Amino acid sequence: MDKETEQLIEKAGKVYSENFSMTTCFERAIFFSWWCGINDCGFCFMSALPKEKTAKETAIRHESSILAETWLCRKLGWEFGFFTGGINAFNADKIESMLEKINKVYGEKVWISLGPIPKKLLERYKPYVKGVVGSVETINEDVHKKACPSKPINPYLKMFETANEIGMKTAMTLIIGLGETKDDFDKLVNFIKKYHISKIHIYGLIPHKGTVYSDADIPSAEYQAWWIAKTRIEFPRIDIQCGIWSDRIERTSLLLKAGANSISKLPVFRKFGTKISYDLEEQTKLAGREFLGSLTKMPEIDFDEIDRFGFDEELTVKIKDKIKKYLNVMKKN
Template identity: 50%
Template sequence: NNFSNIFMDELERLIDDANKVYKENFPNTTWFERALFFSWSCSIRDCKFCYMSVQQTSGGASEEKAVRSKESLFAEAILCKNLGWRIGFFSGGMNAYPHKDILEILKVINHIIGENVWLNIGAVSKSQLEKYTPHIKGVVGSIETINEKLHREICPSKPLKPYIKMFKDAHRLGLKNSMTIILGLGETKDDFETLKEFIINNHIEKIHIYALNPVVGTVFENKKSPEKEYQAWYIANLRIAFPKIDIQMGIWKNKIDRVSLLLNAGANSISKFPITKSFGSLEAKEIELQARAADREFLGSLTKIPDINWDREVELLPVENDVKAIVKKKLCEYLKNMNS
């Protein structure tokens, strides 16, 4: 108990320092970031923490169902733009869409939000990266853990080497690099120094810090999710080590009580909340309140739909009229569900 008191005192001081560093480098704002997924299928399916590792591979038609229509993606991008949600990254399983189709979709999404998006589709080859370069802000590597022994064990078919090569290629092409980390996979605080080195060596400018969400059927199903103090410790140390890095916290629906703590620890933004299903809910309101408690202005809204002409938003799309008609229908469905 005495040890935990010492840790809490140290953490408090650490968070104070991190908060000062944050305020010296960023405005007092925060926002929600939505990952835009074009598929829920994956050719690997053996990362030990992932729900896909316990799904049956049935192939055929069911695999096709795991790919979203481009119209649905455009509708969601329109929602993001008008509700002030930023797009964390455009993501999906490798080979779920042909590269030329991904390029076409990227162009339209960039048109909607007025800037290039981050791309997170696995380790991309240099030749493909060159084609994507004009249409993306940078690449995201789903690294999950930088403890190499742990990585080999937990992500056996997703080695680090191809990601490190992609980061090098992306940097040479003038793109930005970002990575994801999941805390609670078996790493400890001792791994922080390795993470620091990895960030420096791979020119990482943005990092998504998630806390493990144990999935039934996986080896982690009976493991506890890391405490909020542990996630805060990692975020605060990152903020102090890298004053200008963009840090995003992943929270899930059951971790809303940690938002203000993680913002005070130096996180920039919030993700991993199922917003279209939980729009206007008590949890959504609580996120906005937690932001205020951390003395941050919440940009955009998780609770109020703006009174705008949604059809006109669709009409602005650089696509054929038959595509626009489907986007309008999809957008209508989203808004109806969010209003209910």
């Protein structure tokens, strides 16, 4: 790492410690589908999935599975990153119903990332959500055309403006490694200020097989840390979530030192209690952070809690069955 980046990260770490407690946690984004009405974003694994007509029906999750995962997030001390899935996979009635149930199970409001949402639906979802996440991905217009050919940015900008009007928090995603450069940082600063972004998810590109970025280079730890550090220094109180992956655990301490609040993008149920999870928790210690929750210790389970949510008997039984399946996967690791 060059001296300039090292000094930048040191400064960002100081800014973080002046504004937040020295803790961190894992954030779990909960998907309701692996089907998308757009299905051609160049970085997304969904763009490489089969396009046959039956794909939508087979790729939408049952609500019992979603609620089981939500409950385990709560029991394990994980933050609920956001509720998300492919655009147009769920209709508004289903989304509202799921958000109401998720609030009951998780015990608080959650963030949502559902594509560009019109004012009428934002107001409808507002009782159940902390804020809305816009999948901006990149603030470089030319890069955006390649990365998201069928997902224009303007509808998201309108959504941010509407959210600001009705008193709803706004967040954004940023994927490093799509083709942007450090020269684009000033655009990010202006974007955050204009749309009052209070949380940003800074991911490093995962070159999924079969996508247009399949042969792209993985952005270095130093490069991802640079973007996090610059953002932290410019916006001392913004919530920064850093995305890693199973093969990038060793960069976690650096990204936290650069000013990230929390961690995501680990296939956590498949990796629960494995060396990867132990290494991740150790990385947080190296960054001087206390890790809240656990990726390695099985939670205490009281299935009577599920009964108390007041769902109908069929759904309650299905949620318990799904929880047992998740626990079996976690125990086998």
